[in-house]
Ligand SMILES: Nc1nc2c(c(=O)[nH]1)N[C@H]1C(S)=C(S)[C@@H](COP(=O)(O)OP(=O)(O)OC[C@H]3O[C@@H](n4cnc5c(=O)[nH]c(N)nc54)[C@H](O)[C@@H]3O)O[C@H]1N2
Ligand SMILES: Nc1nc2c(c(=O)[nH]1)N[C@H]1C(S)=C(S)[C@@H](COP(=O)(O)OP(=O)(O)OC[C@H]3O[C@@H](n4cnc5c(=O)[nH]c(N)nc54)[C@H](O)[C@@H]3O)O[C@H]1N2
């Protein structure tokens with residue numbers, strides 16, 4: 001579908017140049033400032049930028065990469081993209097009631113994601129009444145009465161869905177799950193379901209906890225760091241500073257990616273003069289241009305070589321003592337891994353045996369090894385087994401629970417890990433539910449709730465009728481856009497707690513509410529005084545975040561206010577759950593978190609220390625909370641990801657100028673794309689085989705067993721160094737191609753990195 005992308009600036013002005021071989025440096029800083037100054041005044045820009053990631057300021061609302069310890073921070077501890085995310089929130093542009101009078105919902109539903117976001121901050125609650133064409137203003141009280149009334153009118157609490165993204169801080173996240181469970185449902189789908197769910201599943205099963213084990217210091221001190229399925233130059237830019245430090249201390253880096261991403265090749269440090277002018281640091285000592293989905297085969301080959309090397313010189317390669325004391329399943333694993341076929345490995349990975357043997361040599365030469373990964377591993381059908389195989393790889397040489405070694409799933413949203421810790425999960429363990437019951441005196445439902453994909457199915461099939469979305473853009477983040485849009489439109493009511501306008505406000509239920517809220521950078525004043533909130537980053541560091549700007553509008557309520565007021569309307573007040581008190585003073589929420597969630601003892605006191613505190617990860621003392629009390633070696637089989645003749649394996653990914661579903665601009669500087677997002681990157685040899693000229697206009701048509709034709713129209717084919725047989729294009733424009741039922745085994749994560757497509761010449765008269 002091309003429908004709502006026609007207002008993009010510069011779609012005709014697309015220009016393509018060679019991909020860059022380095023990331024960050026002077027141009028990056030200039031780009032960030034330009035974006036900030038287009039959004040707001042120089043004074044507000046300076047005020048916001050000076051407060052990002054400082055101990056008394058606010059946490060960058062971008063990614064979940066951790067900050068260095070307080071004494072080691074730069075005055076400007078943010079990256080180009082962090083500056084863009086904050087400028088986008090601190091914009092002086094406003095969406096007012098007048099705006100909604102001018103634009104009908106139908107018109108808004110035909111606007112692009114970029115246009116919607118550029119209209120500015122939402123300023124007052126709005127309602128779309130059943131049968132109306134336009135949103136109209138509504139008071140907070142009436143808005144929350146309406147939502148509460150619809151919730152109470154449901155036949156069963158499981159007919160309600162409470163979606164969140166990881167942008168939500170800990171306190172409102174804790175209150176949201178408390179409300180949902182007190183209301184009677186575990187239906188808490190979240191963006192994690194589409195993100196690191198595969199990591200959580202694999203790590204939980206094998207190590208007993210679904211989180212990463214390493215700290216920033218481990219990363220700096222490691223001998224060998226793998227960066228797999230990740231584009232840090234764009235998505236976690238400050239990770240490059242950490243990798244530069246690893247290298248400075250003598251460590252090595254192996255990057256595994258189908259695309260030669262600029263940040264993996266060379267890095268220029270923006271906060272150091274030599275970074276701005278010099279050639280920068282070569283990041284990857286070895287770059288493996290792997291075929292999409294080939295990582296399981298790669299790690300199996302590495303594991304095979306380790307086991308065989310141990311056979312040759314027993315006692316010198318594997319950490320036998322660790323394996324015996326702390327793991328189970330080694331024998332079955334080893335037996336299976338010995339059957340690995342090199343022919344199959346080479347076919348699956350597209351690598352040479354020599355390349356893989358060179359990695360093996362590096363592994364043998366390294367005492368401590370870390371594996372980092374992101375969406376390139378999780379969003380595949382075999383995401384969970386792939387990550388389990390990564391764990392096998394680390395267990396073999398005792399690279400778990402030791403300095404400089406461990407697992408490092410690099411999280412996306414700034415607080416996505418914290419939200420899980422707070423109970424945002426449709427399948428929280430019984431121990432957590434028991435703890436809620438003890439603290440609040442009600443019995444939480446035990447039946448598992450619905451995740452994101454199952455929520456869509458439930459709406460589609462009429463089993464879910466009220467949808468509340470917090471801090472995300474469900475309709476654009478999810479797969480199979482046509483199906484999902486239809487599903488949302490069948491709801492009796494959809495409501496969104498948001499800072500900015502997005503497509504989920506325009507593709508909505510029969511009645512719809514927009515509930516505008518404070519952003520990270522906004523000051524939050526309550527009856528009990530000025531409040532702060534807390535977040536947990538990718539390395540389990542919990543710290544405070546405090547907005548400093550005057551709120552974008554006088555009518556905004558904080559997320560905590562909205563959730564607690566809604567809860568009071570739905571559930572009434574009870575002495576056990578003092579919702580009204582929670583709103584006035586967030587310390588009272590933190591006191592409850594301290595009693596319910598492991599690792600948060602003395603929360604209020606410890607989080608007030610500069611830099612906060614780190615949650616303990618039992619894995620680091622080699623304590624594994626699996627049923628056997630040991631880390632688990634697993635047996636994993638790979639199936640070759642192969643597109644049929646004339647087809648390609650398409651991955652959907654992020655450009656440099658977007659935050660998830662929100663494109664800030666039309667450029668993807670490091671990949672050499674300027675002025676357009678409807679591009680598909682294809683290997684030049686494949687273009688030739690398919691009879692397509694570089695630059696031709698094509699439709700992407702995905703192929704799935706249900707026989708339904710899913711089509712994304714009018715993309716420019718761009719010759720690009722992708723592995724043969726594979727292609728890449730931006731999300732969310734391509735979500736229409738991802739079939740709802742195409743999900744990762746076990747984690748149910750949409751397979752956004754492996755969609756089988758064919759390219760068809762766009763018909764000259766394609767509908768506009
Ligand atoms: N600027 C910016 N920063 C962001 C975000 C954003 O939208 N914009 N989003 C945030 C969020 S929520 C997340 S989850 C993270 C995402 O961070 P990333 O995971 O880095 O995001 P993607 O753009 O999806 O890129 C996936 C990378 O995996 C590679 N890849 C694809 N398939 C495979 C494969 O089969 N094997 C291997 N080895 N590699 C593969 C791709 O080529 C690409 O480099 O970023 C966070 N940070
Ligand atoms: N095809 C494909 N699909 C994907 C992915 C992919 O790689 N490919 N990646 C997946 C991943 S990893 C993720 S995490 C999801 C992301 O999906 P989401 O997290 O749902 O989407 P976002 O784009 O981050 O949400 C943006 C909206 O959040 C709201 N917002 C921003 N800040 C705040 C705040 O402080 N408070 C509140 N209340 N609202 C705020 C704004 O209104 C903004 O429009 O998408 C997933 N979908």
Ligand code: SF4
Pocket residue numbers: 060061062063064065077078079080081082083235236237238239
């Ligand atoms: S690396 Fe991530 S958290 Fe840090 S400033 Fe950049 S976007 Fe923000």
Ligand SMILES: [Mo]
Pocket residue numbers: 191194195196411412413
């Ligand atoms: Mo994510």
